[in-house]
Amino acid sequence: MRVFDAHLDLAYNAGLGRDLTLSLSDLRAQDPVAGETACVTFSELQRAGVAACFATLFAAPAGPETPLGYETWQGARRQAVAQLDQYRRWEDQGHVRLLRSGTEVREHVRDWDDTRPLGVVLLMEGADPLRDAGDLPEWVDAGVRLIGPAWRRTRYAGGTDEPGPLTDRGEDLLVAMRELGVALDASHLDDASFWQAIELQPLVMASHSNSRALVPGNRHLSDDMARAIFERGGVVGLVAPSMFIRAGWAVGDTRASASEWAAHAEHYAQLGSWRQVGLGTDLDGGFGIEKGPDFLNRYADVLNVLDALPEAERPRVAGGNWLRWIERNLK
Template sequence: MYTADAHCDALLKIAQSDSPTVNRETLKRGGVGLQNFALFAPVENSIQDQQEMIIKEMTLFHMCIQQDNNLHWNPNSYLQKENSYTDAILSLEGAGMFRDDLDWWRDLKNKGLEMASLTWNEKNDLAAGSAQSNRYGVTKAGEKVIKWQHENQIVTDAAHLNEKSFWRVMELADLVTVSHANVRALHDHPRNLTDEQISALVRKEGFLGLTFYPLFINGTNSADFSDLGRQVEHLCTLGAAHIIGFGSDFDGVPATVDGLSNPSHYPSFIEWLLKRFDESIVEGIAGENFRRFWNNKRSIQD
């Protein structure tokens, strides 16, 4: 079954000379047809160090594309379903280091960036992250960046935003994802979405990637397929089955769902889902919903 993942941190692992769980072999064994690779720099570092880390990761991304014939990258093409390789997408997780400097943003786009979030969990010059008070939200500089993203068909990723920033993004942006989050009605964590936020994402025809981090799923250090299944059940009751998929956060979290620690385990989870949900719903969650969202995005830029 076609499989897609809306978020992983493999590039940071490689940049730190570590071995990522998202790699050629695990992607192939998992049948992953579409993988989003996030650029990320630790926010405690200086702005210059963060910028240099993003440039380093972007260089590594293009090196991986050149060296691995199982990874394909073409931001101007439609994503096909029946491929034997993995299509790659490049995104930015947290954009505070680039502020509203449009020269930086144009350079990022020219090097293949297709999606970006304004913050990680911190408050920066663009917006306020999920760890911040709702006294803070999207700044004027952030609004400028969202407007530029809209004009340049860059998807605005609303993951990691606090609620005030989220709602402002929903007002200003047309192409919106929440690449990796979970359901707040099932576990009250600021990184998770309320039912109201999920319903707004449905109306916007956006996308929500479910992350595999137990702390977000149930508040503990351990979660299983049943815990993720409850997320799917709840989202289906909200009419969100057609906008949800995987947003694993592989290589970016210290723990994952039992039996789902790298892309090679997707077939087992998909098989589990097929025993509990209609095949059409599972096909959407496994990858078709994200592929459709991305092809719609690329049709706008044509």
């Protein structure tokens, strides 16, 4: 079974000092990130059958947990450029293969086995590395095929815990994305920005978003938002932190179960169909196994959630749904 994960912060983790070329045990033995036990290395992804993924260019804004984060678009750009260079160096070393089209993804996954590199399609999470829409062609030439305009609020859109509409700059970016065929990642968009964005760029998916019906908050998709994505042919990826799986979860609580995570998949399937649900784990996206579901001790354990899903749907949720969407939409 080929696995596709729609959200992995690979280069961001390398920027934290994690060497993803190590075995998982070796990485954990020297992990510079305290209190967050890592799940992801290239060999671990191979072990799990992950043939390809959307891998992020994620510039972290300055904040209490990221004192070295960016404060200007120039700072965000420097982070994104460094991450792009990291993917290129990994490609030169044979750890990843950068993919730019649905055809390339299909062929890579068709021929993939656990001796081959991880296929990577670049997703920009938070649009602040762009000065404005005029920068978009440069990033498309570099391989970016999807953009999520927000994380928290950016110069483009309201986002998680920082609501608001698209800015004028954001509207210009969405139009440019539509014209250049860059897909919209709706994850992290605040409601006001979401409804504007999908009118300007209807080629939409959500790489890592659980259901607001089960966990309140604008980090998650309302039923109406999920339906809008499904009506446009999009897929939604299930994200792994316990606080995004169970309402009110806090550190120290019993970690969320596979059945609780699967409930988000089942809810989305009722709103759309099983053909529109996939994985978007966000491992290791600022949290370790301590905050993941209770069966998660290494990345390969992610697939245990499939046992809580209808048997016929498991290969689709594992990767087939994303691969079909990619082949149709990434030119």
